[in-house]
Amino acid sequence: MDARQLIERKRDGGRLAPDEWTAFIRAYAAGQITDYQMSAFLMACFIRGLDRAETAALTEAMLGSGGRLELDHLGKARIDKHSTGGVGDKVSIILAPLVSCLGVAVPMMSGRGLGHTGGTLDKLEAIPGFRTRLSLAEAGAELEAIGCALIGQTEEIAPADRKMYALRDATATVESIPLISASIMSKKLAEGLTGLVLDVKRGSGAFLPELDAELELAGTMVSLGADHGCPVVALLTAMDRPLGRACGNALETEEAIHALRGEGPPDLMDVTYALGAEMLLLAGTAANGADARRRLEGAIASGQAARQFQRIIEAQGGNPAVVDDPALLPQARECELFAAPRRGVVARIEPRSRLLLYTSAGHPPGLVVSSAERLKAILPSTDVPLGILQHASFPLGEAVMLEPSDVVIFATDGLLEAMSDDRELFGTRRVLEVVFAHWTLNAQDMAVALCKAAREFGGAPQQDDITALVIKV
Incomplete structure (x- = not known):
């Protein structure tokens, strides 16, 4: 096998035969192909793509590069769940003990953070002593x-994928449907499963934010499972916002523990129950979806799921007391609650495209400025003051594309209309002067500087609130 020739062929849009995939992947796993060669090959695959047969051949090659879990002797269904990754996604930590306490074997192999998403292994290792290796x-x-x-990818399972997984993250070749599919399925098929449930994230926080791409990813993995006699069910779940309330390793593990104790937020529990129901149905331990959900809710309410998590933690060297006392998890040195004292602006930036969506509730127009000390855009005010309900909808301003180093400023009329003794208004010009004078500050300190400047300009106490929201991209 000539590695350079195969890289060149894929670079030029050619395809590889199954035996060539096998030889190339085995050579990489054995250290006969360098990381820089594999990096070039991954980029060629990313740009040129793989057809259905090549994706299957890559999956088979990575699967065959290592060993497999032999679990037939357990005598019961073996079901796993895999998420394509999102922000605040701690479902696996809840789902594994929840489903396994209901008589289904759950060999759950998870990964570390990839791209902008957190990794289940990193979250589990926030538990003192917990071993994932x-x-x-x-x-x-x-x-x-x-x-x-609850384990990480072992030295024995798909070692070629383990090396490629880290390389993809470092070479910006993560968002490829064939590479994602082959990576996931090579590990899952090595677990000796009788069924697999996929949580394919969709929306702005997903790896593939376009619906067509998400459907293609789900379909590809379902087909790869069918090739190996493993039934696969895929659910599309929303990732337009973080799942649950916590983001960050220890915080997400703490929220998962609260969920197992019956204290999980509704959006997190809805996804957990939906995926868990599919796992029970694949295992044949529930008559229908309603029966499956009833059993899952019962295991949470009775404490059965929380006790199972304690057993898992203890078996893997961790401190099971964290389930009763989540404060045993690592804590931040300083924790403080910041409550908004006044009305304000609701804004969201899409994490990939840097698209700003906002509603300013009748406040003055916002400003977008650049590092070149120029005003790039004025953000028109949206409708009059709004009240927020959990499921309320409200009008948005026209979406604005932001660039790295842009600064967005929203201010109340109390700030812009702060009046000096000479009855001169603080105004937009002075807002910009303060922003450019404090350009190197972080967003919070810049907002503080704006409010301080407006109050000092006014001198006497102002009758209206002086508030600024600053976003630095």
Whole structure:
């Protein structure tokens, strides 16, 4: 095999035969192909794409580069769940103990953070002492003893994928449907599963924010599972906003523990129950979706799921007391609640496109300025003051595309209309002067500087609130 020739062929839009995929991947796993060669190959695959047969061949090659979990002797269904990744997604930590306490074996192999998404392994390792690096023998023994193991990719399972996974993150080749599909399915098929549920994230916080791409990803993985006799069910779930309320490793683990104790936020529990129901249906342990949900809710309410998580933690070297006392998880040195004292602006920036969506509720127009000390855009005010309900909708201003280093400023009329003794208004010009004078400050300190400047300009106490919202891109 000539690695350079295969890289060149893929670069030029050619395709590789199954035996060539096998030889190339095995050579990389054995260290006979360098990381810089694989980086070039991954970029060629990313740009040129893989057809259906090539994706299947890549999956088979990565699967065959290592060992497999042999779990037939367990005598029960073996179901896993995999998420394509999102922000605040801690469902796996809830789902594994929840489903396994209902008689289904759950060999859950998870990953670390990739791109902008957090990794389940990183969240689990926030539990003091928790080991995610188990051998196949250790994982098999835990599954036999308690019906669940929460592990990372072992040295034995798909070692080629383990090396490629890290390389894709470093070479900006993550968002490729064939590469994502082959990576996920090579690991999952090595678990000896009888079924797999996929949580394919869609929306602005997903790896593939376009619906057509998400559907293609789901369909590709379902087909790869069928090729190996493993039924796969895929659900599309929303990732336009973080799931639940917590983001960050220890915080998300704490929220997962609260969910197992029956204290989870509704959006998080809805996704958990939907995925869990599909797992029970694939296992044949529930008559229908309603029966599955009833059983899942019962396991949470009775404390059965929380107790199972304690068993998993103890089996993997962690401190099971965190389930009763989440304060044993790592804590921030300083925790403070910041409550908005006044009316304000609701704004959201799409994480990938840097598209700003906002509603300013009758406040003065917003400003977008650049590092070149120029005013780039004025953001028209939206409708009159709004009240917020959980599921309320309200008019948005026209979406604005932001660039790195842009600064967005929204201010109340009390700030812009702060009046000096000479009855001169603070105005937009002085807002811009303050922003450019404090350009190197972070957003919070810049907002403080704006409010301070307006109050000092006015001298006497002002009758209206002086508030600024600053966003730095």
